[in-house]
Amino acid sequence: MNLFLALGYKEWMKTRRILGISALAFCMMLAYTFVEISHAIRLEEAVNVWYAYIFQLASVAPLWKWLPSLVGLLVALSQFVPEMTNKRLKLTLHLPVSETVILVDMLLYGLGSLLLLFFLAGGVLACGAGYFLPAEVVSLMLWQILPWTVSGLVVYGFTVWVCMEPQWKQRILNTFVALSGLSVFFLSDTPRGYMYFGWGMAGILLLSFLFPLYSCVRFKDGVQ
Structure with missing residues (x-):
């Protein structure tokens, strides 16, 4: 089996x-949102x-504000806490591949899982809200939940x-x-409030995925 497929399967099991x-x-959040709008x-x-x-x-989907961050936190913990507490990461990093490549592969798995989940949920939210609300309101809603969604990736x-x-x-x-x-990502709930801060959000997101590489090097070097 391909090494990276095996790593992906290991991450999936965790x-x-x-x-x-x-x-x-x-799903529960989406159901609540649609019932609330209809009511x-x-x-x-x-x-x-x-x-x-x-x-x-007013926020169309207020529960979305914290859910991506919570999910990002839980996925990261489920991936890396077992690696650190059971000392399995040392064995993983001694595979015949660069430790950076291994960690990037693990990060890409988590990032891909979160993006897929957020994209599907966001699509259902937009389509469902569009049944009750005009396009302008749906557009405002998507602008509002954008920083909240990115925050889930940053938390991860x-x-x-x-x-x-x-x-x-x-x-x-x-x-x-x-x-x-x-x-x-939580300084303002105003729709389009982050319209001109896309570079800032992208920069923070990039740093959140670069910093683990530095800690990985420190771990591999045996820093105590």
Whole structure:
């Protein structure tokens, strides 16, 4: 079996339960959102509901705000906590492939899993909301959940960084840095509030996936 397929299968075995629970959580969140929209329209009429979304900046899917971050955290923990606590990562990094390549492969698995989950849930949310709401409201909703969605990927990368770090003092510092970077994605709930900060979000996301590589080198070098 191809080495990278074997690594992917190993990651799947560690994360399949968390991914299943996460998918169920998104399904429940979507069902709640659609029921809430339908209920609001029946009680207050569609025009008033649309007005609240467009002019009062009410959130169409408020539960989406924290769910991607929680899922990113849980997926990272399910992947890397067993590696660190059971000392399995040392064996993995001694495979006949560069440790950087191995870690990148593990990160790509987690990133791909999260992107697939977020993309499918976001697509269902957009289509379902489009049944009740005009295109302008759906567009505002997508702009609003964009930074929340990216935050899930950032949480994943930063959590891996903290887990991979072999020194506890450095882990604490890493946690403070991670929380500072993550807070940027929750400064504003205004739709299109991050329209001109795409480069900033991309930069933080990139750093969240580069920092684990540094901790991996420190781990391989035996830093205590």
